[in-house]
Amino acid sequence: MPPPSSRPSKSPRPASSYGRLPSEFSQPLGRPLVITRFLSLIALLTCLVSDTAGIDRPRPPRHEFSFVVLGDSQFEGPNAYNRLIDEVVRLFPSFVIQVGDMIQFPADSTVVRAKWKRFKAQIAPLGEIPFYPVPGNHDVLDSSRAPGGEPVYREVWGETYYSFDYRNAHFVVLNTDEGVTSEIVGKQWTWLVKDLREAAGKDHIFVFFHRPIYSLANEEALHAIFVKHKVSAVFYGHHHHLNFHERDGITYLMTTSSTEARNPYGERSGVFHHQLLVTVRNDEASIAVIRANSVLPPDIVSVEDNSDLHNLHRKFFTRMESRFSDLPRDGNRYTVTLSVNNPSGQDLVAFFEWELPNNRWAVEHSRGVRVELPASTRDLSVTFTLTRKYPSAPEAYPSCIARAHYLTHDGDVVETKHRFTILGPATEENP
Template sequence: MRHVLRGLAFGLTTWMAMAAACGADAPTTLADRAFEALRANPPVCPDHFDFVVLADSAPMAPIFLPEAFHQMVREWNALRPAFVIDCGDLILGGAADGLGPQWDEFERVTAQCKVPFFPVVGNHDVACAESERIYAERIGPLTYAFSYGNSRFIILNSEELDMAQRISDAQTAWLREDLAKTKAKNIFLFLHEPFFAMDWDANWGNVAEAIRGYPVKMVFAGHWHYYRYWGERDGIRYVITGGGGSEVRAPEEEGGFEHYLLLRVRDDAVDWAVIRPGAVLPPDVVTQEQVDAVRRLQNAIRSESVLAPLGEGLDRQVNIHFENPCMEPIASTLRWHVPPGWQVEPLEMAYSVAPGESLRMASHIRADGPEAVRFPAPSFITEITPPGAEKAVQIEKEIDLIPVIHSPYAVAPVMLDGDLGEWAHAAPIPLTYAYAFDITDTEDLQSQVRLMWDEQHIYIAVETEDDEFHQPYAGDIVWLADNVQLFLDQWEWGLTLTETGPEVFMYKGPGRRSESVNEVVGLAIKRDGRRTVYEAAFPASEVAPLRLQADNSYRFTIVMNDLD
């Protein structure tokens, strides 16, 4: 049953009533389709459900809706609330004869929403009698109400053509009539323009009087492009939620950010969360199958190892190898990112690899002198779309630059005492990379390492000049303060001076229980003013499967952690 007043449709009470009115006819408007979807999925528990509210999803140019709104639709499909209510300004608008394509695009995008989508009319959606007619025929009634679970949802029209920033008396009378008939525990009102945030008495007083005494929990509006909890009055909470994708018009700290609201109804308790798009992801956002496909591609392309003896230059051809692991051909471009001090030719190469085939791409890489042979090294970048994927994967890898250091044989027995008298023929290697401090500030920190070996041990000595030694921890968190962190092939170690004395901590090792204090590695630590010396002996058992013999090699990384 509809009552027509000034050309505007008032009525459409509940979705159950609409089912009787529509009969077997196919839904014709966006609201019709939302009601049909709601009928098909009644609440499992009438006192326990969620719904979404937003406003102002219109673009700033005709036709194409903002990407933020597209993202929100994807997130609602993941969240699966009972329904969505958009509080107006659904399109940009303009002259009535230009609205068709805009509504086409809006309906195309909202058709991708897998939950019922209920519209509220905004000032950009209607501006004249003809645009009202188009809205009513395509989108839905300008004013309507429906029940879901234990709650009543009332959509008001803030855009009546003969009214200015106020709900008309006729519409207020319809509101009173609907309120008088409902037995809902919770009532929610929705409109586009926030009349309640203007002059309360002049712009909202008649509605405030009409809803007094009813269990109205919240009133939602948009129009102003920001989020704002306007506060509570007469037990009713008022919210402006104008961040549905259109241009925001306030600083972020004043609510100027894209968002939507997720409402939770639990019996007569109602809460909400403000959600920025981009943080809600579907269950299949990352699958093991996807990860495996990406890793296969990442592992399929690599540079050959580039050995660079410490203190020498580098000027040579470097080969990039690619083995296509896919059942489809791969064609793309390889580009180089070249840090200062390096040169690469050519900077870009197109390539194509058949399924299961391999390819070698050669580039000439040169450093501007021995001092330039350091990290970051040149890296190659390529984009590949895995089979069945929608997006390309960007793969970036540095060349496998391996600075080579010669570790001398320990010709005399090594005494772990921190004096380093036996280390004269082991040249110190300065630690020249800095993280979170100035490497040139030698008063703060400077370190160097020496390496030796014999058939029973790998020996490591670290000398550090530090303005303050600070290590209040022990165990697996010693890396938080002053300590030496070592990576020897498959092993990771921490060497530190705790309050109870020197401690060796093993973070991981092949076939070992990880994260444990190690009593096998020998360690002496000697402090003398600003200078701290760490002297350690790693038995063969603690570096296995590395074999301690001449002409063998191992990967080695050292970090000097400093907390002050």
């Protein structure tokens, strides 16, 4: 079931209209006052145009759209895939193409139909965003590599290879799993040659299939025909990691699994959940790799969390520092009183610990102090006694670290951290 073509519509050329000048400007030239007014108006308009002439106003492109490319899912991590679909909805592309292995094919056709039904429920949040499938080996082959799943695939999706036009671009979907060998041959090859020939004149040709081109038996023949017909980019999946290379002006890009990221070497090996966003503007195209969980809704930060966390950052300590010479002193013992606030709307528990440099200080509560801070607490005094071990030694001064755990509106716990600093003397003399 090839998708319908989408052709750009031509905007009507705006009609020009010319009005007549007001009657006072059409009087005989013997009226200097009228001429003066007219010239003044012209001068004013000239100034206005000059003031805005430097503004670089955007020019609407003839063609502009975006589409998303997703990798294998196979229902191994449905939660990860569901989140990715939610992110696609936020990006709101023109359409989505998934490069195969949408399900894990077993032998029983009844089970296969149930899996396709479940998969379609997963992509239902796309709503009116069109979804175009690419057949993968797990979609159409059985365990013996026979195309036992292809009849059900056709029943659910239609043809296993097809093409369509969208705006100024041509899109080609191929099937790399028609038989025992992985290659594009026979009727599909004949169809491909004819289809690419008929796409001449398009600004872009994008090709999609499942297995990487370097694993296909007729790789060189495919690449040659792609070069001949000026293919812009080729997308595929299968190996569950990101891989990019360019050859003869063609971008080849393998996208990772949408749900599986098990490689112990992580991102440097190309293994991380992501989607590809392709943006087309006239005769140019840009491909962006968007990491999963990075497309956020605008309400991710609530008004309450925003206000509370900013106020905690700014107002937790009434004063964030004190001069050492200003501390109350009894011999080598110094009293530090911290004035603490909880400007948030929820009860907090804060933990206070001291950083004691160079083992030259001691504090009576060496393992820290736990303090309850009810919502809207103001100027609560928390007092510590510091002992200076070596009075004559050059000093590094203690500082207090306070930590509190804040519960956000969506259940995340944020640790807030606050520092109170003791400053040295105003002069370099030892106090």
